[in-house]
Amino acid sequence: MHGIILITGSTIQRAFLLALTDCPPDKIITDEMAKDDLMPIYYEPSELQACLNETNLIKYFSFFSQYAFTEQQLQVMKQKMDEIFPQGFPEPMLRNLGGFINEMTPEDVKKWNITSVETLTALLNMPPPDALVSAIWKSCATLDRGMEGIGKIAYLFSSFLFRTVDPPLDPSHCPQTTKDILYPKAKRAFSDRHNEFPFYFLKIEPYLGGxxxxxxxxxxxxxxxxxxxxxxxxxxxxxxxxxxxxxxxxxxxxxxxxxxxxxxxxxxxxxxxxxxxxxxxxxxxxxxxEGYIVLPQEPARRKRAALAFN
Known part of the structure; x- marks a missing residue:
């Protein structure tokens, strides 16, 4: 039987899969491999490019985001993410970016649909590089505009950003209610240097709207x-x-x-x-x-009461 090649169904299936993905058979990302925290040492960047697909990327993303991939590997995986999600990453993925947060750009953030305070909390806890903070701040426009929502957003940013962002955030386009919440928090954050000018003024200036x-x-x-x-x-x-x-x-x-x-x-x-x-x-x-003064306007309710009394 020399010269005869036995072709089985499994052989054809593997050859077909390889032709479609160019992923080496021994590098296919299995459940066991995806959950192995040593996965980064088993893959060259080109192999990740070939073997990652929408199914395994979504299914195992929470694992991948915690692994110690090299910068090259992260760049390849980020490129794959962009190919799969050209309109922006799903919100569950945003909550688990982990090490991928450093590969993101302000242009990426513009595509994000942040709809919950929980997602914002997860992003700030990673934490994001300074270059992303302003873009994330602007994305808060899609969140709940009620007083409770505004308060939560203000608290999250005040607790994380006041001391870390340079240049500081620009809340000038926020509603007045948000400015009124942010200012006392900023004042408290910089209180230990309130006598140091111009340092204190440069830090507090963006929040003076409140x-x-x-x-x-x-x-x-x-x-x-x-x-x-x-x-x-x-x-x-x-x-x-x-x-x-x-x-x-x-x-x-x-x-x-x-x-x-x-x-x-x-x-x-x-x-x-x-x-x-x-x-x-x-x-x-x-x-x-000269000789004129401005009288404060009487509250409408008091005016109505006076008219009713008369």
Whole structure:
């Protein structure tokens, strides 16, 4: 029987599988192999490229993400993930990224559909590299906007990010309720260096949209030279007397002129005496003539009660 090759059904099946995947038969990712934490030493990057597929990648991803793959291996596996999930990774996979988090880019994060605080918690606990933090922050827009949801999100970021992100987060586009939650947490996080300027101001500046008037007045005594964009993001009820605004803006005071029609500057000008505004030498218009005062508006409920009484 020399020269005769016996071809069995299993031989044909294995040859067919090899032709489809180019995965060496002895490298096919079995259940036993996938759960072996020494798996990284058994595979060259090219073998992972050939042997990974949608089925085994999803089924065993929680194992793979914990293994000590080399940088080359991780890059190959990330490429395979992108091929399988071009529109973004499923949320269960996001909760188990593990070592793969360092292979992600801000462009990847834009594709993520983060719908739960649990997923956000898992991502922050990995933890992500600084380059991803801002993108993850923006992804919070898809989460629950109720007060409870906002509070959880704020807590997660305040506990993890205030000391680790450089440059810090930009919460300027967040709802005012979120800014009001973030500011006291940021203030507390940096409290041990609150007398160190400009360090303290540079750290706290992104969160000043939630600062009360008394804190801004205190900052104005430290020559912080706040830029006009930060000033525009302050709470409307936190505007200060002219002297405080002058000290707070410092060398940037001249920028008030260009934004005098924008809140909160517009409302602030309306409450100042025109003569005091003139002393700034900026040409600001719209202040109170001499002899006029601004009366606080009466709450609507009190007005209705007064009318009913009459």
């Amino acid at each position: 600062a009360p008037q008394q804190d801004l007045t205190a900052l104005s005594k430290n020559n912080v030279n706040m830029d006009i964009n930060t000033f525009l993001g302050l709470r409307n009820d936190a505007v200060m007397v002219i002297e405080d605004v002058k000290n707070l803006l410092g060398k940037n005071l001249k920028d008030l002129k260009n934004f005098q029609g924008v809140e909160p500057i517009k409302g602030w000008i309306y409450k100042q005496k025109q003569s005091a505004l003139d002393e700034l030498g900026l040409g600001l218009q719209g202040g109170l003539p």
